[in-house]
Amino acid sequence: MPVDGDAWTEQPEITLYSGSMLRPAIEATITDFEQREGVRVTRVYNGCGILVAQMKAGQVPDAYFACDMEFMNQVRSLFPESENVSQNELVILVKKGNPLGIKSLLDLAKPNLRVGIGHEKQCAMGWLTQKTLTEGGVKEEVMKNVVVQTPTGDMLVNQMRSGSLDAAVAYLSNAAGSAEFLDAIRIKGIPCSVATQPFGVAKDSTHKHLAERLRQAIRADSSKERFTNEGFQWVGEKPH
Structure with a gap:
């Protein structure tokens, strides 16, 4: 029976689209994640309206961290499950x-x-x-x-x-x-x-498990302090 695993590559790489405002809160966590996992995370930071337009045009990342739920809902078919991480x-x-x-x-x-x-x-x-x-x-x-x-x-x-x-x-x-x-x-x-920031993994990503581990890293206690230091409020919510 086939195992549902990520596609094999010598150095796995995933792409993350993220709202620009989240950059100060997640950069250090992503760098730590890359070093620990031996992977590369290509970040694309921009206004979420611009990112949504790129995704609707066919450029779909492995994971997406939106500035507000409204801009996750606009691409919900690509990210059927998301988890709220923070508020601003x-x-x-x-x-x-x-x-x-x-x-x-x-x-x-x-x-x-x-x-x-x-x-x-x-x-x-x-x-x-x-x-x-x-x-x-x-x-x-x-x-x-x-x-x-x-x-x-x-x-x-x-x-x-x-x-x-x-x-x-x-x-x-x-x-x-x-x-x-x-x-x-x-x-x-x-x-x-008040805006709520959800994180989602693309349903068609070839590196779902790796992207999911990145989500877990961003939701970890060590990440929480980085968010609160940058003026965010931390929220805990199960995927929906």
């Missing part, structure tokens, strides 16, 4: 000390404010921002002040630090490495401002 909340990034006194989403509609957000079609952050602005009843007012829409939160952080933006809506994890330059203002009372 949208925040308003402002200059250190909050000199403009921004306290809420509505404050982003103040005259002459330069606001940056994620691109709705290119990343989960952008999609979630639009949903949050709509639920908060301030979308039309705030969008008048939006001067840039980017595929990743890191780009917004860079523009905040360079002084080309007065405020940005990004993930709390995006601000983790810039605490000396930026403050993060929490968005209160809007549940949809």
Whole structure:
């Protein structure tokens, strides 16, 4: 009876697609995994909207770590089971000390404010921002002040630090490495401002077992600390 195993190669290699915001939380874990297993993990980091478009065009990785459940659901036929690993909340990034006194989403509609957000079609952050602005009843007012829409939160952080933006809506994890330059203002009372990150193994991967071991490594206790240090919340949920 045939054994359901991975395809044999001298040095196994798997490809992981991952939302850019997850990179700081998983890079060290993946490097440790490569050394321990004697394998290579090719990482492709980008906005999840861009990654989903690539997968729908036929470029399917062995595993996919999405920024939000919405962008896993869009390729559910490729990843029938996924496991939620972490959560990340949208925040308003402002200059250190909050000199403009921004306290809420509505404050982003103040005259002459330069606001940056994620691109709705290119990343989960952008999609979630639009949903949050709509639920908060301030979308039309705030969008008048939006001067840039980017595929990743890191780009917004860079523009905040360079002084080309007065405020940005990004993930709390995006601000983790810039605490000396930026403050993060929490968005209160809007549940949809929290994103959940699921990890899935492709049903047609030729290295399912290896990809599954990578998932286990990312779910391990040693990985948990790396996530929380980067501003994520750790969640435990069985595959679904």
